[in-house]
Amino acid sequence: MMQAAEQFGNAATVTGLSPSKIYKMLTLPAEVDRAEFIEQPHVIPETGEEKTVHDMTTRELEAVVKAEKQPDKPMQAQPDKQARRVTELPMAEAVKRVKPSLWAQVDDMTVKELKMFAVLSHTEQERCLNEWAEKYQAGGLLEFSDLIGKYVKGISEDNFDMFIFIAKEVGRLQKTAYVMINREVSQRLDKVAHGLDELFNNPPETDEELNKELKCVSMKLKRK
Incomplete structure (x- = not known):
């Protein structure tokens, strides 16, 4: 948990995340901003869906983190692309x-x-x-x-x-x-x-x- 505290501090973005999700994100590259990673939508490699960390299952998060560490990453939804996400939510x-x-x-x-x-x-x-x-x-x-x-x-x-x-x-x-x-x-x-x-x-x-x-x-x- 000390490692989690060092990486995330008291960031409000981790509120509501399970310990298992926080643990999965500890292996992210050092240059990845943790708060932005949690907030921004990411493409799930297996399904192509876009979700934020809060909406992912632990297994989906594990796949996204793995993709983030690849040399040819990222599987992150790009903010300036038209098809990146829905235009409104329920x-x-x-x-x-x-x-x-x-x-x-x-x-x-x-x-x-x-x-x-x-x-x-x-x-x-x-x-x-x-x-x-x-x-x-x-x-x-x-x-x-x-x-x-x-x-x-x-x-x-x-x-x-x-x-x-x-x-x-x-x-x-x-x-x-x-x-x-x-x-x-x-x-x-x-x-x-x-x-x-x-x-x-x-x-x-x-x-x-x-x-x-x-x-x-x-x-x-x-x-x-």
Whole structure:
């Protein structure tokens, strides 16, 4: 147990873990951050499922730890990949996944936002809330669910900024078209807005592909 205390200290992340799971993780390479390893989802080698340490069986954890020690590892789910995880959790599971110290900050979330937010690791939850407070909460530029979607879908900062810019420009042009009572332009802008929503909800596999798609939308917008 002394070795466990040295590696994990009094980390809150081990709360609720069985001694057998903690013992299995003692053999992880020294460079692996224990807290992040526990929080982040990992791919189970035998099934391909993604689970956090809390959700794994001891046998599944043993396989993941073994894979982590391989030269060609890791079997860890990558945060910036589109297929890394589900986009929302059942409510009962979501309540368990939110970092306890953050509950005061998520109290006014909608049910859907909470289900999405709980998918994120504790580190990502903190980053998401900080980014919302520092950049977007006061500006009214987007919904909180959009920012959560950025993290869930692994959208890069540059591409997310482009999403916001295009959405803002579409809104501006839609108001202009409405004032001018130009129904044809309004309909075309509605299609652009719909396409942008589809692109955000179902982005391509890579950031490069997404960037190309966004540039195409931007070019279409300039022709309106």
